[in-house]
Amino acid sequence: MSEHSHSAPTGVPRLGRLLLTGAAGGLGKVLRERLKPLARTLRVSDIAALGDALGPHEEVVPCDLADKQAVDALLAGCDAVVHLGGVSVERPFEEILEANIQGIFHVYEGARRHGVKRVVFASSNHVIGFHKQSERIDATAPRRPDGYYGLSKSFGEDVAQFYFDRYGIETVSIRIGSSFPEPTNRRMLSTWLSYDDLTQLVEKALLTPDVKHTIVYGASANRDLWWDNRAASHLGFVPKDSSEPFRAKVESQPPMAPTDPNAIYQGGAFTAQGPFGD
Numbered sequence: 001m002s003e004h005s006h007s008a009p010t011g012v013p014r015l016g017r018l019l020l021t022g023a024a025g026g027l028g029k030v031l032r033e034r035l036k037p038l039a040r041t042l043r044v045s046d047i048a049a050l051g052d053a054l055g056p057h058e059e060v061v062p063c064d065l066a067d068k069q070a071v072d073a074l075l076a077g078c079d080a081v082v083h084l085g086g087v088s089v090e091r092p093f094e095e096i097l098e099a100n101i102q103g104i105f106h107v108y109e110g111a112r113r114h115g116v117k118r119v120v121f122a123s124s125n126h127v128i129g130f131h132k133q134s135e136r137i138d139a140t141a142p143r144r145p146d147g148y149y150g151l152s153k154s155f156g157e158d159v160a161q162f163y164f165d166r167y168g169i170e171t172v173s174i175r176i177g178s179s180f181p182e183p184t185n186r187r188m189l190s191t192w193l194s195y196d197d198l199t200q201l202v203e204k205a206l207l208t209p210d211v212k213h214t215i216v217y218g219a220s221a222n223r224d225l226w227w228d229n230r231a232a233s234h235l236g237f238v239p240k241d242s243s244e245p246f247r248a249k250v251e252s253q254p255p256m257a258p259t260d261p262n263a264i265y266q267g268g269a270f271t272a273q274g275p276f277g278d
């Protein structure tokens with residue numbers, strides 16, 4: 001873990017009750033451990049099995065994000081939300097509609113009704129996936145979603161902006177690149193976000209005052225970055241890791257054909273998935 005503090009200098013957690021959705025998923029498992037010191041109570045939720053609470057400071061609340069009433073109860077008593085839950089890959093629209101589109105609406109409605117003032121939203125690079133890898137873009141670039149999944153994240157960012165403008169609920173939308181233990185292909189040499197850098201970014205997104213609705217790209221300090229985060233410099237996110245130590249291993253893989261979407265588009269293979277069910 002990096003050296004910055006998870007809690008106030010006295011060791012007192014900065015947040016009361018923090019909700020983590022998608023806690024059974026790949027990133028949820030990582031953040032379930034690492035966000036714990038930040039809050040007096042960590043409420044973890046998922047539609048999938050989560051196991052028992054890991055101690056007196058953790059609450060386990062199973063919930064389907066498509067169930068508005070259940071999500072409303074989930075938000076009750078929370079100070080902030082890290083919203084990771086939902087379908088995390090390209091899938092038929094109907095699946096995305098329930099988990100991601102209805103899901104994010106339910107989360108913000110719950111936040112509004114229960115006075116939750118800060119959301120950290122796991123958005124995705126697939127909001128801008130049809131930009132070419134030759135482009136360097138920032139958060140003001142036109143969105144170019146690369147599928148139903150990317151469209152749902154783009155909708156989520158609009159919901160975040162609306163709930164700030166209308167109700168003052170602040171959000172940091174993190175357009176996560178590829179957050180896995182290590183980069184496993186050439187595209188990920190640009191998009192990789194280490195778990196330590198993810199943790200730092202989520203902490204900053206939770207604790208930085210006055211973020212309004214900030215959009216930030218989630219990538220480590222990789223050599224060939226496509227994304228410019230200067231518009232989000234108020235978060236103070238300074239990634240510490242880089243994909244460089246993995247370059248030799250990744251580049252020992254067979255070369256990609258120049259027509260491979262993984263070599264052309266920032267969203268890689270997602271740009272070529274679907275249609276479904278024809």
Ligand code: NAI
Binds near residue numbers: 026048064085125178
């Ligand atoms: P994951 O697929 O491992 O975890 C997502 C979790 O959401 C799962 O545990 C799943 O059971 C839960 N979920 C799905 N439908 C649900 C529903 N209807 N109600 C409640 N929970 C539901 O994904 P991962 O990799 O952990 O990603 C976490 C978040 O970050 C996702 O929102 C994903 O879209 C986003 N993200 C992740 C990236 C990555 O590189 N890992 C890149 C960009 C975005």
Ligand code: 15L
Binds near residue numbers: 178179
């Ligand atoms: C995402 O949004 C997905 O959730 C994740 O599984 C990866 O595919 C990642 O993007 C990526 O683009 O590598």
